[in-house]
Amino acid sequence: MDIKTVSQCTLEETLKTWNKGFEGYFVQIEMNEEMFLNRLVGEGLSPELSIVAFDHNNPVGIVLNGFRQINGKKTSWNGGTGISPDYRGKGVSRVLMEETIAIYEREKVEVATLEAIKENKVAIALYEKYGYTITNQLLFLSGEYEAKVEGQAAIHVETIRPEQLPYLSFYQEDVPWQCSWQSNKQGEAKVFYNENNEALGYMLYKIVWDQDGAINHIVLYQLELLENGNVEHIPHFIASITNHKVNLATVNFLASNPAASYLMENGLEVKTEQVQMKKYVCEMSREN
Template sequence: MKIKTVSQCTLNETLKAWNKGFEGYFVQIEMNEEVFLNRLVGEGLSPELSIVAFDQNNPVGIVLNGFRQIDGKKTSWNGGTGISPDFRGKGVSRVLMEETIAIYERENVEVATLEAIKENKVAISLYEKYGYTVTNQLLFLSGEYEEKVEKPVDIHVETIRPEQLPHLSFYQEDVPWQCSWQSNKHGEAKVFYNENNEAIGYMLYKTVWNQEGAIDSIVLYQLELLGNGNVEHIPHFIASITKHKVKLATVNFLASNPATSYLMENGLEVKTEQVQMKKKMDS
């Protein structure tokens, strides 16, 4: 078994490792060249620190890795570990995990993170063997949402760029990797204030437009209520984007987030459940 970095592989080798690695997986995540390259850039994944396992000249496994400063700590993200079906159960995942942990140690990572499909007990067990623990339950929701505003509320809306979010004192940086502002620089963000100019919540999202120039769907990455906010404010948050019936989806929303419960009570259904896992690296 030979390990190469993604930067040492051809694009075809890397794509083969990824697509074969997730063949028959719980959700379909096959990628073409354009989607793969966009994901590398958009999610801050490192070709130099991501790895591919080879059996002779055949790419049979892959781990994609990203690195960021989150809450002042160098944090890594395993953006996908895949093993070709013919090589599952033959120790490839162990080789990849040991090399990945070694990379994290060399890079002085303080916190290692990843997400796993909740039903994928084999993967979760593997990660637990390497010191990861489950920290959060995460949900992908989707469905049709219709405006639920019943009475006017004095809310001031400020539209900002995602890059401005970390400069707000109340912004919570520690969110699942794909929900962070860094992964959604082409998205949109709004902050909401009450009549006393106190922040009551914020959203990070993306709007998808149809050929007629109307909003086709909304993807929510963050919808957070702050101390002065409450669940009754959520419909006003969404109405600031559109007051029409719309397809709505969430990415890795915490099951414990009040917004998650609200959306499930108002037309959205659970499509995928994941667990967030973290490992505190030894200093």
């Protein structure tokens, strides 16, 4: 079994490996060239530190890796581990994981993160074997929602760029990778304050428009309530985008987030459940 970096492979080889690697997977994630390249750039994945396994000249497995500073710690993200169907159960995943962990150690990664479909017990067991532990339960929700706002709450809305979020003292930086501001620079963000200028919460989201210029749906990446906020403020938050009935979806919302419970009580349903997993790679991260 030979290992090459994605940067050493052709785009055709890499894309073929990705699509074969997720054939028959729990969620359909086949991509074309444009989608794949957009994902590499948008989610900060590294071609030089992502790997492809070859059996002779045949690409049979892939791991995509991204690296960021999160809460002052060098953090990695496994953005997908896929094995071609004919090679599953033949030790390819072990080879890929061992090389990936070696890359993390060389790059002095402190915290390694990933997500796995909750039902994918085989993958979860593999990651646990290599030192990952489950830290959060994550939800993809979707459904129709209508912001029913009663009365005029004294809420001030500030619209900002996603890149401005980390400069807010109350911003929670440690979120699932795909929900971060870095992965959603094409999105929008809002911060909400009460009449005393105390922060109630914030949202990071993306509006998807239809060909007629109307809102097709809204994707929520973050909806956080702060100390002075509560679920009664959520309709006001969403009404700041639209007060019409709208298709709403969430990406990797923590199951413990009160906003997730509220949305499920108001029309959204669970479409996919994932677990977030972390591994502490360097000793310094265990000490902090």
